[in-house]
Amino acid sequence: MWHAIIRNPTLRTPDSRLPTHMKIAIIGNGRMGQAVAALAAERGHAIHTVVSSRDNAKGSALTRERLAGADVAIEFTRADAAVLNIEKLIALGLPIVTGTTGWSSELPRLAALVRARHGALLHAANFSVGVHLFLRAARELARSYSARPEFTAAIREEHHAAKLDAPSGTALWLQDQLRTSDAQRSFPIASVREGTVAGTHTLTYESPHETVTLSHVARDRKPFAAGALLAAEWLPGRTGIFTFDDLLFGDSA
Numbered sequence: 001m002w003h004a005i006i007r008n009p010t011l012r013t014p015d016s017r018l019p020t021h022m023k024i025a026i027i028g029n030g031r032m033g034q035a036v037a038a039l040a041a042e043r044g045h046a047i048h049t050v051v052s053s054r055d056n057a058k059g060s061a062l063t064r065e066r067l068a069g070a071d072v073a074i075e076f077t078r079a080d081a082a083v084l085n086i087e088k089l090i091a092l093g094l095p096i097v098t099g100t101t102g103w104s105s106e107l108p109r110l111a112a113l114v115r116a117r118h119g120a121l122l123h124a125a126n127f128s129v130g131v132h133l134f135l136r137a138a139r140e141l142a143r144s145y146s147a148r149p150e151f152t153a154a155i156r157e158e159h160h161a162a163k164l165d166a167p168s169g170t171a172l173w174l175q176d177q178l179r180t181s182d183a184q185r186s187f188p189i190a191s192v193r194e195g196t197v198a199g200t201h202t203l204t205y206e207s208p209h210e211t212v213t214l215s216h217v218a219r220d221r222k223p224f225a226a227g228a229l230l231a232a233e234w235l236p237g238r239t240g241i242f243t244f245d246d247l248l249f250g251d252s253a
């Protein structure tokens with residue numbers, strides 16, 4: 001019998017010293033907020049509070065009183081709400097993990113606020129470990145194909161019909177990374193919104209006679225919830241701006 005042993009020496013495994021019982025404030029009670037809350041409870045954390053849109057117009061629920069005693073906030077809302085939510089959470093000095101997409105143009109301003117207050121913000125358009133390894137493989141593929149002009153390259157992303165932003169934050173991030181590996185190609189993105197697809201990203205190289213594809217398929221939201229929770233366990237005690245890459249790969253990111 002043939003056994004394959006695959007090891008990735010640079011991928012960090014969850015740290016056994018991570019806190020196991022935290023009080024987590026969840027901002028946004030949608031699909032991701034609920035997935036994170038369910039997993040947090042399974043892992044022995046307490047849900048300090050869940051802030052939904054109903055009581056949080058213009059971030060009005062994010063007060064010192066409501067969040068007193070919370071160790072960390074996990075924010076999954078929508079682009080137009082996230083910026084104000086993050087501003088309020090920075091002012092309260094709470095470590096913030098956010099997975100909301102579509103607000104990256106505001107990142108430099110919010111990062112400056114975090115630094116000025118010696119706060120902590122970890123943001124990621126995608127909290128799946130598999131996607132981060134997929135991205136590394138995609139960058140490698142782009143380097144290999146950069147000297148092969150007979151191939152065209154394209155990105156396709158598919159998500160459920162209720163997803164608001166397109167292209168997805170992950171597709172834009174993938175495109176940006178691929179352009180760094182191969183500046184000759186633009187890597188156009190096609191977006192599909194239908195059904196209940198949790199998230200599929202595919203990089204395709206095509207010549208007239210052959211096709212090469214690299215895909216990541218999320219079958220449900222668990223990988224995203226698990227990654228966000230891992231980030232919430234990792235962030236308290238640190239100061240600065242972080243991405244999920246910092247947690248997973250540290251200096252080798």
Ligand SMILES: NC(=O)c1ccc[n+]([C@@H]2O[C@H](COP(=O)([O-])OP(=O)(O)OC[C@H]3O[C@@H](n4cnc5c(N)ncnc54)[C@H](OP(=O)(O)O)[C@@H]3O)[C@@H](O)[C@H]2O)c1
Pocket residue numbers: 027028029030031032033051052053054056057058059076077078079081085098099100101102124125126127128163165224
């Ligand atoms: N980073 C990742 O790994 C990852 C994975 C999946 C999704 N996402 C992103 O995460 C975000 C949320 O995704 P989702 O699937 O959970 O969407 P969703 O099901 O639509 O949930 C968003 C929730 O945020 C609520 N909300 C809106 N404004 C709010 C406010 N000011 N305060 C509190 N809650 C507010 C919405 O309430 P109403 O419905 O009442 O407006 C809704 O319940 C999106 O940007 C998505 O692209 C990221």
